[in-house]
Amino acid sequence: MRPSLDEIASALGRPEILSAVIIDTGQNNLVFDTGDLIIRIPRYDGACLDLERETKVLAALAGRLPLPIPSVNVITLVSGTVAMHRKLPGTPLLDLAGMDDTRRQQLADTLAGFLRVLHTLPLDTLGEPDAAVDPQAEWHELLADVDEKVLPLLPIDIAAAIRGRFEQFLVGDGHPRARAIIHGDFGAGNILVEDGQVSGVIDFAGCAIGDPAYDLASLSAGLGDDLLALMRPSLPGIDAMQDRIRFYRSTFPLLDVLFGLKHDDDGVLKAGLEALRRG
Known part of the structure; x- marks a missing residue:
């Protein structure tokens, strides 16, 4: 009800x-x-x-x-x-169509500035404990769910490739990953624009302590890698995050499939499976 x-x-x-x-x-x-x-x-x-x-x-x-x-x-x-x-002014930014190079650079600088401030806030700002003593725990849990519920729905070669990406990510590069307050769903639909300028950011349901690369993955998934390239001067460290950005992007269709299964949402389920089959 x-x-x-x-x-x-x-x-x-x-x-x-x-x-x-x-x-x-x-x-x-x-x-x-x-x-x-x-x-x-x-x-x-x-x-x-x-x-x-x-x-x-x-x-x-x-x-x-x-x-x-x-x-x-x-x-x-x-x-x-x-x-x-x-209601905040503006409409969701769904793509970069119609923006010239100057406007795209301005957009990149504005979004980079927002993320730079968000990602450098003290971790206790949200008033919540950083419960992730093992930052990898959530990804081990996701892999367990994927193993059980998603991979059986996919061709063997695609399932093996997905599992391989998880294993490589979980092994890591030997260096601790950054921990920051992240938006958690910094995708195109949650960025508002008015008269070509960013007018607000909405939907903070996923805001938590996590890897800053996750926000960049969400952004590039909706607006493309070219936008991330334009953000480099204003947001140092993007290049070092590239592998993690690619991994996080690869998990988004998996999350759609799991959501569709959990909530009997056939549309989301099919869209996620199709995205995984396309690679």
């Missing part, structure tokens, strides 16, 4: 919510736009907890970052949890 727009409008005394337009049917939430307010309704129980945590994360980051971020309020209704925030 999920809250309806009728219930939300009645609870808040805001009849204009009834005219909200759905703008996203993502994996975790249904997202509605009222014109000045963004409403997110969790699609499953775990997403409710994610929204509550994200609210605390955004409060901890408020005033610390060089670009606008949402200020989210979570309310609990009889039928479930709802998150709301004032």
Whole structure:
């Protein structure tokens, strides 16, 4: 059971919510736009907890970052949890079409500046313990899930290649990996632009302590490696992260398959499997 727009409008005394337009049917939430307010309704129980945590994360980051971020309020209704925030200006940056070289460089510099600040915040900023005593633990767990649930669905050669990439990543290069506060889903759809300028960053549900290369993997997956090349002068260290960036990108379809299996989402499942077969 999920809250309806009728219930939300009645609870808040805001009849204009009834005219909200759905703008996203993502994996975790249904997202509605009222014109000045963004409403997110969790699609499953775990997403409710994610929204509550994200609210605390955004409060901890408020005033610390060089670009606008949402200020989210979570309310609990009889039928479930709802998150709301004032709509930030702009629309999601989905590609770089129509941008000349100057505009692309400006975009790269702005995004690099945002990540540089985020990735250098003190690790205790979020008010959460860095529970990852073994930073590799989550990747061992992911590999176990992939072994059990994903690889049996794939041709033997593709499954072997995926496992090989995991094993190489887990062995590492003998050097400890950087630990930083990361956005966790720094993809094209979560970067807003207005009049050619970055106007905000949204969706901090995945914000946590992790490898900065993960944010760059998300960014390049949506907007391409050429953008990362433009960021090099403003964000030193990208070249040293290239192997990790490629590995993290290779895991995104695996996560889609696991999500599709867990939540019986056939569309996400098929898309993930097709991406893995394409390589």
